[in-house]
Amino acid sequence: MSGQTMQSRKISQIQQPSIKTVRIVLLGQEGVGKSALVVRFLTRRFIGEYDSNLESSYRHISDIDGVVFCLDIIDTAGEVTERKLQQCRSQGDIFLILYSIADRKSFQEAANIGKYLQNDRPLQKPKGLALVGNKNDLEHFREVVKPEARDLATELSCSFYEISVSERTGFEEVSDVIHSCLRQYLKHAQYDRPERNASVSYLSKMKEGIKKRRNSIRRKSVAF
Numbered sequence: 001m002s003g004q005t006m007q008s009r010k011i012s013q014i015q016q017p018s019i020k021t022v023r024i025v026l027l028g029q030e031g032v033g034k035s036a037l038v039v040r041f042l043t044r045r046f047i048g049e050y051d052s053n054l055e056s057s058y059r060h061i062s063d064i065d066g067v068v069f070c071l072d073i074i075d076t077a078g079e080v081t082e083r084k085l086q087q088c089r090s091q092g093d094i095f096l097i098l099y100s101i102a103d104r105k106s107f108q109e110a111a112n113i114g115k116y117l118q119n120d121r122p123l124q125k126p127k128g129l130a131l132v133g134n135k136n137d138l139e140h141f142r143e144v145v146k147p148e149a150r151d152l153a154t155e156l157s158c159s160f161y162e163i164s165v166s167e168r169t170g171f172e173e174v175s176d177v178i179h180s181c182l183r184q185y186l187k188h189a190q191y192d193r194p195e196r197n198a199s200v201s202y203l204s205k206m207k208e209g210i211k212k213r214r215n216s217i218r219r220k221s222v223a224f
Helices: 002-015 034-043 082-091 104-120 146-156 170-223
Strands: 019-028 056-064 067-075 094-100 128-134 159-162
Touching: 019 034, 019 082, 019 104, 019 170, 034 056, 034 067, 034 094, 034 170, 056 170, 067 170, 082 104, 094 104, 094 170, 104 128, 104 146, 128 146, 128 170, 146 159, 159 170
Parallel strands: 019 067, 019 094, 094 128, 128 159
Antiparallel strands: 056 067
């Protein structure tokens, strides 16, 4: 009976997928739709009014391509200061930088945030970064054209999206942004792994070489 229990535990452990915890940070000027984006992703609903001074965090389980993620989503609020960016930079894995296509000032703020994130720690760049232009349903009020935003995304070496959280397709568009960033995160994780394996194999070869030298020294001393 105990053997069957142990066997069933082993089977359940094999079948249970590993969960990757990823922290997603939303950044941008007030009023660009950060909170609306998070709520749209979590509930499929669009809510237009939020407290601009209330910073919130959410937890969500998501399955992407067979990989289970535990998402910690941080919806920042208030003025974007250097101190806040430093804190977010040290804690976040994926960063969504939002601006409104109908507000040039918000685009300039997004550019400043993106450049700070990429230049603050050049050796530890974000594993997921996206520039997101929201409110593209306000085409008649547009102040930021797509080519200009694409050029900024190229400069930041990040993905670029233009969406409307409020439109009927808002949930699909928001989900596509977040899922694409998670796939990008996985690619970075897979890219980093061989480097660690290579360093481990290099160290193991060094150890083997040291052992062989020690053995050869011992043999010489015995022969002498």
